[in-house]
Amino acid sequence: MQTNAQRTSKLLSLFLLGAVLLAGVARADVPGFVKESLYSPNAAPVSEVIPSLAADVVILDGGLEQGIRLGMVCRVSRGFQEIGELIIIKSQSDRSAGLILELSEDSFIQAGDIARIKTLQNS
Known part of the structure; x- marks a missing residue:
C-alpha cells in the first residue's frame, strides 16, 4: 500500500514529465516565420x-x-x-x-x- 506522500510524489513526477514533454512538442510545432520580422528589410x-x-x-x-x-x-x-x-x-x-x-x-x-x-x- 502506498502512503499519501508516495502518491503525491508519483503524481508530481508524472506531472513534471508531462510538462517537459509538452514543452518539447510546443517548441517543435512553432513555425519558422514566427521568429521573423513583420517588417520588410528594405x-x-x-x-x-x-x-x-x-x-x-x-x-x-x-x-x-x-x-x-x-x-x-x-x-x-x-x-x-x-x-x-x-x-x-x-x-x-x-x-x-x-x-x-x-x-x-x-x-x-x-x-x-x-x-x-x-x-x-x-x-
Whole structure:
C-alpha cells in the first residue's frame, strides 16, 4: 500500500514529465516565420552586374517582398563602405533591377554588395 506522500510524489513526477514533454512538442510545432520580422528589410544583396553600352544593370536578389519598388533609390554598400546609388527600373516579387546613378571614386558594384532603400530622416 502506498502512503499519501508516495502518491503525491508519483503524481508530481508524472506531472513534471508531462510538462517537459509538452514543452518539447510546443517548441517543435512553432513555425519558422514566427521568429521573423513583420517588417520588410528594405534591402537586397546584389546578384550580378550586367554591363551594357549605355549603362550597367544591377540585378538584386530581392524585390517587392523586400519593399523595393519601381523608381526607388537604393544605396549600395560593401561592409561599412558606401559604394554608390542606383534607381530601381524593374521590381518583381523576389528580384529587381536597377541602373547606377552614382559611384564613389574608384569604386564598382559587385555581387554580394547590399542595396538598401534610401530614406530621408527628419531631425
